[in-house]
Amino acid sequence: MKPRDENKINEIYKATLTLVKESGLAGFTMQSVAKEAGIATGTLYIYFKNKEALINSLFVECIKSSASTFFMNYNPAQPFKIGFHTIWSNIVHRRISHFNESIFIEQCFHSPFIEEEDKMTLRKMFEPLLQLIERGKKEHLIKDMDTFWLLSFMIGTINEIAKRVIYYNKKVTPEVLENNFQLCWDGIKA
Template structure:
């Protein structure tokens, strides 16, 4: 309950909105109880980030084969990531808020995940399925469209003057096809 409420508070009110007193009240526990599990607010945030990124990594790797053809492997990743985000919208938003924050150390990334992703991309480059790019550019092309469309879907919004966006199978396939095309040599 403490973890769930902390993520919810951070998503709704930002980092400054999270105090141990506010969290204790929201979780229905005493402040002392929180300090049994977490050294301080920063430790709580770091542990939450580490746990949430591990859950996301586990979900992404489900039925994923780093030796798969690029288009097949990317589709598995997309569907896994999308399903995880749709099932855990607070977690997705929380991770987005923290991704580039000095409040967390990214040194705790799951090496199993990093190794699988690295092998997958390097194999695709070796096989000439995709072009060699800096990892930040690769990630921006391969995954930013997915996460932006998931955000539209979750928030039930779209571009101004348009009906709410629904990320259905046809739109997933269309977007994924364009992403793969953009990464090909």
């Protein structure tokens, strides 16, 4: 049996991300992925038995890759605001530099394609952020409300920043990022 070609898999993933950004999860087919990736449809089925398998595999890869970036230079021993700022900045940069991936992940959350096991894996990977938010509440530095809503506010602001940069060609300078961080911080601080 021929070994899996990681370059081919990466091309399939890249093609899928492009197509999902253009037409959504429901709007692409295995044939359109093969065409976009420059491979035969039969070859695509060697790597992924169907669309659902492709979506789940890509979702897990995107989440793993994102999580590794989100927590770069984060140290749980740092003061809360510094740790929060580090993670916030990492997520903003990741969402902007991997925008198609961000669109894909967002659509996956609202789709029936993602298996419960993959959702559990996702939750475990983001445990450092959940722990940080809980610590901030215990230290009375941020609002004492459901972590779900605090993270919704944080991620919502980040997603909108990325969309403005990509869709409206807005320039992101360190000053713009810092001002946006301050807006987010003001929204969650106690």
